[in-house]
Amino acid sequence: MNMVRSVAVGLLLASPVTSAAPALAATPSDCDTLRHHGHRVEAQACYQSLTLSADPYLRAEGFWGLELYQDANTAFRDAVARADGNALYRVRWGRLLHERFNDTDAAMLFSEALQRDPRNAAAYMGLALVSAEGFDNKAQEYLAKALQLDPMLVEAHEELATMALEDYDVPRAVKEADAALRSSDEALDAMAIHASVEILSDRSPDGWIQRFLNVNPSYGQGYAIIASQLVINRRYQDGVAYYRKAIDLDPRLWSARSAMAINLMRLGQVDEPQRELELCYNNGYRDPATVNSLRLLDSSKNFVTVKDATTIVKLHMKEADVLRPYVEPLLKSALATYGKKYSTTLKEPVQVEVYPDHEDFAVRTLGMPGLGALGVTFGSVVAMDSPSGRKPGSFNWASTLWHETNHVFVLEMTNHRAPRWFAEGVAVHEEGQGKPEWANRLTPDVVVAMAQKKLLPIAELDRGFVHPEYPEQVIVSYFQAGRVFDYIQDRWGAPAIVDMVHRFGMLEPTPDVIRHTLGLEPGAFDTQFQAWL
Structure with a gap:
């Protein structure tokens, strides 16, 4: 399908274009270099000069640089119409659309570019960005192709580093970030990834932060990259703090401002x-997460809040009287059970929000509808489906609440350092400890994965939760992680699990926790666990 047609992009909002222009003709690369180094005024003048060009492609780049997105979209359409065989124009138009939340048409443009130039590395880079946005496993394939065609493509190495760190593969993240820096000693995102590695390891990131600020003193995106990695690791308060640093440096970095607001919502703030989401919206940043979160905030008036010293329960007014007698006692029971098991008292009340509309719950957790989960925990805040949010008999709300409450304890006790496989595995295990009928169940997907030997080594189990390689891998990983702790309790006893919680709180990595608590090398544990399973 040819993309020479109208394509929807976000609303524009920027200063009007003036007639002032530099004496020498500028190129998009000139303008981008000025922006890369934080010379905002000079970059603005440069982009404005491009808008005066007779070439629609140059005008498109100029309008884009000035955040005049509709004008840029129109100019790109004109450029493509005049030069149908030009792959570059389609790639750049696709990048605009990707930036403005239209990945469907962006992907189509990247594919059309490859039809015209099968060796276009930038087109593969574009497809990788679209795929990575949805945690699609094809992103790595596209990035490998892009680097095969252009081994010096900095952005591809930076994206691989980002994905590796999301998979908790620190050595690979460092390797790819270093590759980006070998290609360019001004690879700002690679520096931010290095800073992220340091802070996630509880070391000072200051050296790497100063390094990207030396290149661009107003590079708020560097702080936003760190914030994003902290959020993925469920360190929400730390993530919010770094998003604040990002928008302090770059107040018009709307993506960071929106992400900060959504994470404040996750921490129970309203x-x-x-205010921040409305500011984003009024300045033209209207991605689905921002819009959906604003709509959800508007619906908060429909909820009833019940508080005491240890709990805050938010229920929709239409079912509060029915649910409260069930939710409150179960929550109290979970708090008492885990408090005794872990010999600890939580520092603040647990807030539980129960949503009768599953799509509202999905927006509450991700900013987007379509989430398949039943409950999510953000520190001391739990959001979950109401029994009325799913078809009768399709899920057990009580076991979900029991599961999520365990996350509150494990995250607090480890200072939010527990890896995902551990936090999810313990919570699945504890469902079965709560009631036998809540226990981890074998499903056909799991049987197939076991038969095909697709279970991951324990040292790599996080990967199955973050970047699944096949559609059922998240479900399989939940089952595997839960059964790991069934096995540990069966062989080493429940105190071993509690000891592991404390060791993760002391920042020990998974291989060391396995060695010190269970007395086995991770590979030996895998072999013995598989035999037990």
């Missing part, structure tokens, strides 16, 4: 997220 007023500041409302």
Whole structure:
């Protein structure tokens, strides 16, 4: 399908273009270099000069640089119409659309570019960005192709580093970030990835932060990259702090401002997220997460809040009287059970929000509808489906609440350092400890994965939760992680699990926790676990 047609992009909002222009003709690369180094005023003038060109492609780049997105979209359409065989124009138009939340048409443009130039590395880079946005396993394939065609493509190495760190593969993340820096000693995102590695390891990131600030003193995106990695690791308060640093440096970095607001919502706040999301919306940043979160905040008036010293329960007014007698006692029971098991008292009340509309719950957790999960925990805040949010008999709300409450304890006790496989595995295990009928169940997907030997080594189990390689891998990983702790309790006893919680709180990595608690090398544990399973 040819993309020479109208394509929807976000609303524009920027200063009007003036007639002032530099004496010498500028190129998009000139303008981008000025922006890369934080010379905002000079970059603005450069982009404005491009808008005066007779070439629609140059005008498109100029309008884009000035955040005049509709004008840029129109100019790109004109450029493609005049030069149908030009792959570059389609790639750049696709990048604009990707930036403005239209990945469907962006992917089509990248594919059309490859039809015209099968060796276009930038087109593969574009497809990788679209795929990575949805945690699609094809992103790595596209990035490998892009680097095969252009081994010096900095952005591809940076994206691989980002994905590796999301998979908790620190050595690979460092390797790819270093490759980007070998290609360019001004690879800002690679520096931010290095800074992220340091802070996730509880070391000072200051050296790497200063390094990207030396190149661009207003590079708020560097702080936003760190914030994003902290959020993926469920360190929400730390993530919010770094998003604040990002928008302090670059107040018009709307993506960071929106992400900060959504994470404040996750921490149970309402007023500041409302203000920040409205500011984003009014300045033309209207991605689905921002819009959906604003709509959800508007619906908060429909909820009833019940508080005491240890719990905050938010229920929709239409079912509060029915649910409260069930939710409150179960929550109290979970708090008592885990408090005794872990010999600890939580520092603050647990807030539980129960949503009768599953799509509202999905927006509450991700900013987007379509989430398959039943419950999510953000520190001391739990959001979950109401029994009325799913078809009768399709899920057990009580076991979900029991599962999520365990996350509150494990995250607090480890200072949010527990890896995902561990936190999810313990919570699945504890469902079965709560009631036998809540226990981890074998499904056909799991049987197939076991038969095909697709279970991951324990040292790599996080990967199955973050970047699944086949559609059922997340479900399989939940089952595997839960059964790991069934096995540990069966062989080493429940105290071993509690000891592992404390060791993760002391920042020990998974291989060391396995060695010190269970007395086995991770590979030996895998072999013995498989035999037990």
